[in-house]
Amino acid sequence: MRTQIRKYFAKLVGDDSAGEHTIGFAAQDDVMITEGDPALASLAGATLSRLTCLALIVAKPGLPFSDFLIARSGLDEQEILPQDTETRTFLHDIPIIRREEIGPDLAFRIAALLGSRKGIVVEGLGIVAAGALTVEQAYINWCSVFHSTYIKYLQDLLENGFKISGEEEAFEHFRQKSLPPLSMEGLVFQAGPMTERQVILEEMARVGRYTVQQRLVDSFFGNISCVSEGRIYISQTASSLDELAGCIDPVPFENSSTVAITASSELVAHRAIFLTTGCRTILHGHPRFAVIMSMLCSEKATCHVTNCWRDCEKVRFIGTTPVVAGEIGAGGIAKKVPPVIAATGSAIVYGHGIFCIGMTDFRQAFQAMIDIENRCREEYFTLIDRKKTGTDR
Numbered sequence: 001m002r003t004q005i006r007k008y009f010a011k012l013v014g015d016d017s018a019g020e021h022t023i024g025f026a027a028q029d030d031v032m033i034t035e036g037d038p039a040l041a042s043l044a045g046a047t048l049s050r051l052t053c054l055a056l057i058v059a060k061p062g063l064p065f066s067d068f069l070i071a072r073s074g075l076d077e078q079e080i081l082p083q084d085t086e087t088r089t090f091l092h093d094i095p096i097i098r099r100e101e102i103g104p105d106l107a108f109r110i111a112a113l114l115g116s117r118k119g120i121v122v123e124g125l126g127i128v129a130a131g132a133l134t135v136e137q138a139y140i141n142w143c144s145v146f147h148s149t150y151i152k153y154l155q156d157l158l159e160n161g162f163k164i165s166g167e168e169e170a171f172e173h174f175r176q177k178s179l180p181p182l183s184m185e186g187l188v189f190q191a192g193p194m195t196e197r198q199v200i201l202e203e204m205a206r207v208g209r210y211t212v213q214q215r216l217v218d219s220f221f222g223n224i225s226c227v228s229e230g231r232i233y234i235s236q237t238a239s240s241l242d243e244l245a246g247c248i249d250p251v252p253f254e255n256s257s258t259v260a261i262t263a264s265s266e267l268v269a270h271r272a273i274f275l276t277t278g279c280r281t282i283l284h285g286h287p288r289f290a291v292i293m294s295m296l297c298s299e300k301a302t303c304h305v306t307n308c309w310r311d312c313e314k315v316r317f318i319g320t321t322p323v324v325a326g327e328i329g330a331g332g333i334a335k336k337v338p339p340v341i342a343a344t345g346s347a348i349v350y351g352h353g354i355f356c357i358g359m360t361d362f363r364q365a366f367q368a369m370i371d372i373e374n375r376c377r378e379e380y381f382t383l384i385d386r387k388k389t390g391t392d393r
Contacts, residue, residue, distance in 0.1 A: 001029045001135070005055075008139040009035060012059060015215065016178070017146055022060035022126065027135055028053075040126075043107060050111035053130045055138040060126035061146055063178060064170055065153035070096050070123045071164050072156065080121065082152035084291055085309065085328060085352040086144055086221060091118060094145055099123040119145035140238075147218035147288070154380070155292050161387050175381065182214055182370045184363075192361030193228070193280050200226050200233050201248055207283065207362045208241035216285035216369055217241055222353070223264040225282045226362075227253065227274050234270060236262050269334040269355070276338035279357035283365040286353035287373035289380050294323050294348045296383075309350045315340055318348060319375050325350040346372060 005025045012018045024040025026048040027033045034041035040058045048056040069080050073096075080094040081087075087094070095113045097106070097120065110128050113120045118141040119129035127145045131137030162168045187210055190203040204224050211217050211224070222241050225234035231250045239247035249263040253271065264270070270282050297308065297316065305311050310332060312325040322340040326332025326349060337355055341347040346356040346368045354372055356365040 001027050001033055002035065004135040005033065005035045008057075008135055011139065012057075012142075015212075016062050017143065018059040018126070019062055024058040025055070025135070025138075027055040043110075043125075044128075046107035047110045047114070047128070048130075050108060051114060051130060053114075053132045053138075055131040055135040056114075056128065057130075057138045057142045058122075058126060058128045059142060061149075063150065063174060066121045066127060066145075066149040067123055068164065068167055068170075069149055069153050069156070070098060070121065072160075080149060080152060082148040083155070083295055083309070083351055084148055084151050085349075086286070087148040087152075088309070088351075089328065090144055091148060093117070094148065095120040097122045121145065121149065143218050147221070147286070151288055151291050154288075155295060158292075158296060158380070158383055158387070179377070180215070182216075182374055184367055184370060187366070189361055189363040189366070191363075192358070194226060194361065195228050197233075197250070200228060201245075203362065204233060204235070204248055205244040207366060208235065208244045210366065211283065211285050211369075212240070212242035214370065216287045216373065217353075218286060218288075222283075222285045223266050223270070224284070224362075225264075225267075225270045225274075227280055230254075232267070232271060232274065234263050234267055237265050239264075265328065266333065269337055272334045272338040273341060273355065273357060277342045277357055277359075279359050281358035281360075281362045281365055282355060283358075283362060283369060284353060284355050285369055287369065287376070289376035290318075290348055290354050290373050291351060293318055293376040293379055294350050294352070309352075312350065318372070318379065320344050321346050321348055321354075321372050321375075323348045323350060328352060348372070 005027055009023055012023055013020050021037055024036040024044040026044035032045050034045045044056045044058045079096060095117055114130045119127055121127055127142055129138050129141035129145060194200045204226060208224055223235045225232055230253050232253055233248055233250050235244055236247045236249055251263050273282055309325055310327050316323040321344055324336040324340060326336035333349055337347045341355060348354050354369050356368040358365040
């Protein structure tokens with residue numbers, strides 16, 4: 001158990017999600033195990049003792065976005081309501097505890113909220129997330145809340161600008177210091193087309209690691225596939241893209257096997273994309289700025305569509321990349337993405353992420369994802385600068 005705790009502790013620190021001295025873990029083995037900052041670990045243990053789950057993380061994000069969201073909200077608001085697909089699918093909403101509400105019964109209050117949610121935000125303290133059966137689940141849920149609050153805050157800035165003291169200075173520090181450049185430098189790809197099973201599995205695992213290292217996905221989100229000799233090799237559902245060894249399913253293209261039960265929930269979409277485009281590889285990630293920009297629409301004030309993420313029939317564009325709406329899994333994505341992705345080799349799904357294809361191998365798909373995310377970063381900061389100077393009207 002301690003090995004698992006230290007593994008996910010290192011992941012949080014390694015990708016700059018949280019600082020080394022602002023993380024507390026607790027896990028229930030034969031006895032309660034705690035690790036990390038003494039005060040946070042103690043709170044994690046006290047909270048976990050009131051729950052029926054196995055693990056819990058209390059960690060303060062390296063970015064203050066979740067605290068800013070609380071500070072910007074009305075005093076009667078009890079939760080944060082991000083609009084991205086992951087929140088809608090996995091989190092629903094994110095309960096909050098304000099700084100002035102923190103007291104000696106904090107562990108009890110957190111446990112009560114976690115009884116019906118996977119993660120919450122405690123102002124000034126950080127994100128708290130539980131794992132029902134494993135330490136990994138607690139880590140996944142923490143990262144999911146981090147991803148959602150990150151996107152929600154930056155999206156809110158586009159709509160409402162800076163509102164509270166210190167916010168603009170923190171944002172500029174984030175802009176200058178917290179966004180590593182995205183590039184293909186130093187990345188090695190297997191030339192395609194790939195036909196040998198072992199070569200495909202090894203390359204998919206390597207490209208999956210690249211996707212995580214470049215921060216093109218958070219948590220366990222995203223998926224990857226390669227087609228060869230009548231089979232779709234696809235990452236399993238809920239698998240981490242940086243740990244794909246043993247987590248890739250070879251699925252008959254015509255879907256004649258029950259092995260697809262464990263395959264990614266996006267298998268139907270991948271199959272439709274292969275059929276429509278004739279490509280050999282597909283990479284699906286959730287780069288944060290692409291997700292943010294996909295939800296920006298100039299027609300919202302006059303549009304009568306209520307559930308934009310699902311029901312919008314229009315194809316919008318970010319640069320030359322089409323943006324479409326649609327449900328994940330076997331829903332709308334499998335219908336909306338294939339018709340538009342063939343022309344440009346990539347497509348963005350509203351609030352969800354990017355699909356990119358490679359006609360022979362993964363290099364083309366990976367380059368496209370980096371290019372799109374870089375474009376979305378540039379457009380986002382251009383819009384922020386215009387809002388600051390009052391030239392966004």
